[in-house]
Amino acid sequence: MGIEGMTEIRCPMCGKENPPELEVCEFCGARLKPMDLSSQGAGEPEGRPKDSGDEPRESTPDWLARIRAQAEDESDREPETQSREDEPESPPQERGGTGGLLDRLGSYQPEEAPGPAAESRGRDLPEATMPESRDRADRDWRDQLEGAAAETGEAGLEGASREVPDWLKSFAEDSEGLEAEEVPPWLARIRAQQRRALQAEEEEAKEAAAGADEDWWEQAMQAEEGPSHDPEEPTPISPEPPDVPFEDTGALERDLAETADSPAFEFPESDLPREQVEGMPGAEPAQFPEAEEADLLPDEPAKPEETPAPEIEVGPFAESPPVEPMIPEGIQEEEPQEELPSTPPLILEGDESDEEEEIEDIDLGSIDLPQWLGELQDIQDSELEEEGAGQVDLEPAKLPSWLEAKRPLETIRPTAEVEPEEGQVVETSGPLAGLRGALSAEPIVAMPRHPTIGGKSLDISERQYARAEILQRMISEESEEVEATRRRRVAVPILRWIVSALLFFAVLVPVLYKGQIFAIPTRWPQELAPLVTMVEALPNDRPMLFVVDYDPGSAGEMERLAGPLLDHAILRGMPVVTLSSRPSGPALSEHLLSALNVPERLDHGDGYYDLGYLAGGQTGVHLFAASPRQAALRGFRPSGEESAASPWSTQILSDVEKLSDFAAVVVLSSGTESARNWVEQTGSRLGTRPLVMVLTTGISPVVRPYYEAQQPQVDGFLAGLRSAVTYEQVLGGSGMASRLWDAYGGGMWVAIGALSVGVAYGVAALALEGRRRGLGNA
Amino acid sequence: MRLGIHWIWAGIAGLAGGLVLLGYFVDFELMSQVQLSLMEVTALLASGALLLGLVNLVSVHIRKVGDQESDWPYSAVLVLTLLFTLVVGVGLGPDSGFMLAVFNSIQLPVEASLMALLSVTLIISGFRLLQRRSGWGSLVFVATVLIVLMVSAPWPGGDQGLLGELRAWLRAEIVQVLAVGGARGILIGVALGAIATGARVLLAVERPYGD
Numbered sequence: 001m002g003i004e005g006m007t008e009i010r011c012p013m014c015g016k017e018n019p020p021e022l023e024v025c026e027f028c029g030a031r032l033k034p035m036d037l038s039s040q041g042a043g044e045p046e047g048r049p050k051d052s053g054d055e056p057r058e059s060t061p062d063w064l065a066r067i068r069a070q071a072e073d074e075s076d077r078e079p080e081t082q083s084r085e086d087e088p089e090s091p092p093q094e095r096g097g098t099g100g101l102l103d104r105l106g107s108y109q110p111e112e113a114p115g116p117a118a119e120s121r122g123r124d125l126p127e128a129t130m131p132e133s134r135d136r137a138d139r140d141w142r143d144q145l146e147g148a149a150a151e152t153g154e155a156g157l158e159g160a161s162r163e164v165p166d167w168l169k170s171f172a173e174d175s176e177g178l179e180a181e182e183v184p185p186w187l188a189r190i191r192a193q194q195r196r197a198l199q200a201e202e203e204e205a206k207e208a209a210a211g212a213d214e215d216w217w218e219q220a221m222q223a224e225e226g227p228s229h230d231p232e233e234p235t236p237i238s239p240e241p242p243d244v245p246f247e248d249t250g251a252l253e254r255d256l257a258e259t260a261d262s263p264a265f266e267f268p269e270s271d272l273p274r275e276q277v278e279g280m281p282g283a284e285p286a287q288f289p290e291a292e293e294a295d296l297l298p299d300e301p302a303k304p305e306e307t308p309a310p311e312i313e314v315g316p317f318a319e320s321p322p323v324e325p326m327i328p329e330g331i332q333e334e335e336p337q338e339e340l341p342s343t344p345p346l347i348l349e350g351d352e353s354d355e356e357e358e359i360e361d362i363d364l365g366s367i368d369l370p371q372w373l374g375e376l377q378d379i380q381d382s383e384l385e386e387e388g389a390g391q392v393d394l395e396p397a398k399l400p401s402w403l404e405a406k407r408p409l410e411t412i413r414p415t416a417e418v419e420p421e422e423g424q425v426v427e428t429s430g431p432l433a434g435l436r437g438a439l440s441a442e443p444i445v446a447m448p449r450h451p452t453i454g455g456k457s458l459d460i461s462e463r464q465y466a467r468a469e470i471l472q473r474m475i476s477e478e479s480e481e482v483e484a485t486r487r488r489r490v491a492v493p494i495l496r497w498i499v500s501a502l503l504f505f506a507v508l509v510p511v512l513y514k515g516q517i518f519a520i521p522t523r524w525p526q527e528l529a530p531l532v533t534m535v536e537a538l539p540n541d542r543p544m545l546f547v548v549d550y551d552p553g554s555a556g557e558m559e560r561l562a563g564p565l566l567d568h569a570i571l572r573g574m575p576v577v578t579l580s581s582r583p584s585g586p587a588l589s590e591h592l593l594s595a596l597n598v599p600e601r602l603d604h605g606d607g608y609y610d611l612g613y614l615a616g617g618q619t620g621v622h623l624f625a626a627s628p629r630q631a632a633l634r635g636f637r638p639s640g641e642e643s644a645a646s647p648w649s650t651q652i653l654s655d656v657e658k659l660s661d662f663a664a665v666v667v668l669s670s671g672t673e674s675a676r677n678w679v680e681q682t683g684s685r686l687g688t689r690p691l692v693m694v695l696t697t698g699i700s701p702v703v704r705p706y707y708e709a710q711q712p713q714v715d716g717f718l719a720g721l722r723s724a725v726t727y728e729q730v731l732g733g734s735g736m737a738s739r740l741w742d743a744y745g746g747g748m749w750v751a752i753g754a755l756s757v758g759v760a761y762g763v764a765a766l767a768l769e770g771r772r773r774g775l776g777n778a
Numbered sequence: 779m780r781l782g783i784h785w786i787w788a789g790i791a792g793l794a795g796g797l798v799l800l801g802y803f804v805d806f807e808l809m810s811q812v813q814l815s816l817m818e819v820t821a822l823l824a825s826g827a828l829l830l831g832l833v834n835l836v837s838v839h840i841r842k843v844g845d846q847e848s849d850w851p852y853s854a855v856l857v858l859t860l861l862f863t864l865v866v867g868v869g870l871g872p873d874s875g876f877m878l879a880v881f882n883s884i885q886l887p888v889e890a891s892l893m894a895l896l897s898v899t900l901i902i903s904g905f906r907l908l909q910r911r912s913g914w915g916s917l918v919f920v921a922t923v924l925i926v927l928m929v930s931a932p933w934p935g936g937d938q939g940l941l942g943e944l945r946a947w948l949r950a951e952i953v954q955v956l957a958v959g960g961a962r963g964i965l966i967g968v969a970l971g972a973i974a975t976g977a978r979v980l981l982a983v984e985r986p987y988g989d
Contacts, residue, residue: 495905500898519936523946526954552881553889586873587881612873615828616821623821626814631821636873676965684802697930701957705965708958722930741932747897748931752924755904759920762908769912 009033012199015192031203499754506750510742518745520738524730525723527707531716532730534690535568535664542663543575543609543652547678548589549582554670554696559595560737561694561718562668564727566596567735574663575652576608579632581621581674586612586636592668595736605650612636618677625659625685660687666716668694672702679706683713692716788982795980836860926952 008017013030023033399407424437432438460468510517538544546566550558569576576598578589589610593599602608611632614620624631628648635647647653655661659682669675675693682691693703693714700719707714718727721744724737794816801813839853847853863880870876904923907916929949937946978984 496898496902499901499905503898503901518932518934519938521932521937523937523942526950551889552886553893555886556890556893584881584885587878588886590878591882591886615825616817617824619817619821619824623814623817626810626817630814630818701953701961702964703961704954704958705962708954720930722932745932745934748927751897751901751904752927752931754901755920755924755927758905759908759917759924761905762912762920763917765909766912766917 012203013196015196030200499750502750502754503747506746507743510746511739513742517742520729520741521722521726522729524726525720527717527719528723528726528730531565531692531718532568532727534692534716535565535572538569538572538574538663538690540573540663542661543577543656544569545659545662545665546576546578546589546592547665547667547669548578548580548585548592549674549678550588550668550670550696551582552584552588555588555591557696557721558668558670558694559592560721560735560740561696561724562592562666563596563736564724564731565666565692565694565718566592566598568727568731570596570598570601570607571731575606576602577611577652577656577662578608578636579611579614579624581614581617581677583613586610589636606652609647609650609652610636611647611653618681621677621681625682628656628659628661659685660689662689664690664692664716666692666694669703670696670699672699675699675703676706679703679713690715692718695719697721784985784988785982787987788985791985791987792980792982795976799976799980832860922952 009020009022009032010017011025011028011030011032014025014028016025016027018025018027018032023031025032426436427433427438546562566576576593578586578593580586580589582588593608593610598608612635614624614632616623616631620631632647635650648656659665665678665682665686667675667678669678675695679691679693691714693707693716695703695718697720700717703714704717704719706712707717718724721737721740724735725741728735728738797809798813798816801809836857839857842853843850843857863877866874866880867877904920907920925948929945929952933942933945936942975984979986
């Protein structure tokens with residue numbers, strides 16, 4: 001279309017101003033001057049293959065000649081329409097006839113769809129970004145088209161395309177009036193896009209109309225008039241276009257116009273083969289080089305959600321299947337050879353969308369696939385739907401901060417960084433040869449790593465270990481079975497209290513009672529008479545040694561036992577010397593002497609003397625028996641008298657050199673060991689001096705064998721309170737022993753009574769138990 | 779056979795024991811002097827051992843007090859009283875009036891009371907014996923105790939009469955025959971044990987002084 005006379009040409013694609021001499025937009029590469037292919041029949045562009053469609057273009061049919069003539073007449077009659085035709089932003093409603101219809105068909109192509117579809121319109125991709133090979137092919141192709149346009153001039157189907165019906169003219173005028181009014185920006189943008197698309201499609205339609213084959217057009221018309229097809233149903237593709245004669249172009253145009261205006265019209269999917277559809281004049285959106293790539297893939301039908309109906313005024317043709325544009329055969333053959341090398345071997349994330357869109361742009365339904373391949377395609381579609389339905393938008397898992405802190409560094413795998421496409425290596429061998437960015441297994445698999453399981457021992461501090469111990473102890477204590485603690489019953493020792501009270505009462509009452517409860521024994525013990533006789537026979541010029549070897553607990557009994565004998569010795573005028581092989585002996589000696597009023601009756605050092613403690617136990621006894629002066633070096637002097645003098649220098653001990661120098665040795669013992677020690681260690685040292693044992697009732701059986709032997713080692717024996725009481729009776733008075741006789745008797749009988757009750761109770765219990773057993777056995 | 783140092787100690791112990799034992803059987807002056815000398819050393823060592831025992835006792839109870847072991851207050855009382863009596867005894871002398879008063883006012887009544895409690899405990903034990911451990915042995919034991927007590931206890935009527943004669947006879951038979959027979963057996967056993975132990979020590983079979 002010639003636009004001479006104007007200073008600048010506005011690019012129909014990008015809307016920018018270009019110098020009038022340019023054929024192609026310097027910004028987007030879109031063609032500025034529409035190519036009139038109506039004159040292609042007169043002359044072929046250079047370089048065009050001569051074996052493809054030469055014959056139809058050289059012999060112009062009659063119907064085409066009529067259309068051209070009519071178009072020339074109308075162009076002369078309607079200059080205003082032509083000027084509007086030159087306006088790039090003119091709405092599609094301005095166009096009439098077949099060209100307007102085809103423009104509208106092209107306008108419903110997915111405009112917003114990026115990628116090849118957008119490139120086909122030359123809007124988004126500038127020429128500088130095109131690959132060099134593609135650019136070279138496009139330029140050749142453009143040169144051919146420019147040459148053809150120069151030969152054909154402005155004649156052709158332009159005039160025919162400007163045939164606009166009256167009703168459409170009024171609608172276009174209304175649209176112009178609306179545009180003059182103030183429109184919102186969003187609506188202006190939509191309309192601008194719509195105009196650009198329509199303009200591009202208009203030019204394509206013009207070119208297609210010029211180069212359309214008569215047979216193809218007739219077939220397309222027949223397809224439109226035929227029964228409607230399911231849009232989902234794939235269109236069979238026949239290998240060769242059918243040879244259908246074209247009959248009436250005017251009637252066809254009228255039918256198309258009526259069909260397009262009908263709101264309930266649904267564009268039927270053509271049953272024509274793919275090659276025929278591509279050869280349709282109106283199906284070729286543009287002859288720009290950018291459109292070649294898009295034309296290889298069928299355009300995706302316009303989606304309602306992508307192009308809102310109220311804004312774009314999507315007509316019924318939006319649902320129409322894509323119509324393959326007519327592309328010169330030479331270009332069609334060259335494109336696959338040039339496009340395949342440029343296909344990226346590795347599809348990255350950013351390219352996946354393009355690839356998917358390309359895949360989506362391919363109308364698989366229009367391809368006649370074999371039956372087995374169609375079934376496979378159905379299965380894949382169903383699987384994809386299931387995967388899509390099963391996908392859940394899950395948020396990536398995140399480790400807690402404390403767990404992330406404890407995570408060993410070795411377990412953190414290095415993040416695989418995807419290199420840009422330029423930096424990716426092209427696979428050179430194997431089935432993936434030629435692919436770029438194929439994942440190489442070696443860097444990850446062969447990467448040396450530390451084992452993440454059980455490779456290290458737990459490194460904990462002492463404090464943590466102590467806490468772990470406490471925790472483990474707590475857990476173990478919780479798991480342990482706790483024995484039920486028996487609640488200790490507060491038992492009142494009634495029996496003890498009763499027995500104690502009875503004993504106390506039995507002992508206390510006789511002491512308080514002045515009378516005699518129990519009769520004084522009149523029967524002398526067997527050993528008492530020899531003892532009394534022996535004491536009477538002792539010389540009174542020699543001291544009598546009293547060995548105090550009893551415990552303080554036995555003092556009460558021992559003092560009563562020793563009392564009569566000591567009194568007997570004092571009565572006879574014998575000096576009394578005390579000695580003890582026990583540490584508490586000297587004090588007990590003093591207590592004994594005090595109990596018998598010896599200090600009041602005798603002078604210390606003259607009538608009595610305490611040699612004190614004899615250390616060494618059995619050895620000390622032996623030493624004392626061997627050499628009294630060397631064994632006892634210091635006497636017990638409670639009054640402080642004769643502190644500096646040796647005990648052996650006193651009058652009472654001055655004549656004592658050895659053990660036999662004592663008149664007699666009287667051992668007061670409450671224990672068997674001390675009694676035996678004195679018997680065993682002094683036997684040979686006493687000579688003819690008697691050894692007298694004054695013992696408690698408890699140990700008397702142990703010592704009595706020494707007394708009752710054929711060669712007795714003990715010459716005198718006095719044991720028990722009964723003997724002491726009897727001894728006192730012999731001495732003719734009542735001493736301490738006699739005063740305890742009633743208390744002693746009372747205590748004994750309480751004990752006898754308690755034991756008797758206990759025995760009776762036990763015997764009864766045994767009898768009852770035996771009776772129960774007897775009854776049970778019976 | 780390796781000659782160790784323990785044989786030296788064994789030789790010394792055997793020699794000393796043999797000399798002391800020989801002094802009992804040999805009436806020889808030199809032998810008696812040697813025996814007495816050895817026994818004096820023994821007595822001296824026994825006194826030192828008593829002192830060491832006293833120190834050990836104090837240290838054990840002081841540790842118990844420091845570690846707050848069970849019944850540590852009793853240990854504290856023991857240590858305090860021991861130190862008190864030790865200081866007073868060393869200062870004033872064991873035969874001082876204060877020490878005698880302490881003994882007569884504390885130690886003597888306490889031990890006498892313990893002896894009195896022993897009598898109560900024995901009575902209650904005899905009372906419960908058949909209930910806790912029923913059997914013929916227990917019955918015989920308790921019956922013997924009752925008999926001995928009855929024949930030993932003063933009777934209100936005295937020892938006169940046939941009953942008195944019977945009690946005297948029973949008492950003599952039980953205390954002077956049965957009990958003495960048992961005691962003799964005990965004494966013979968003790969003597970045999972002492973002879974065996976002495977022989978083992980003299981022959982260095984048993985070494986209480988250590989290896």
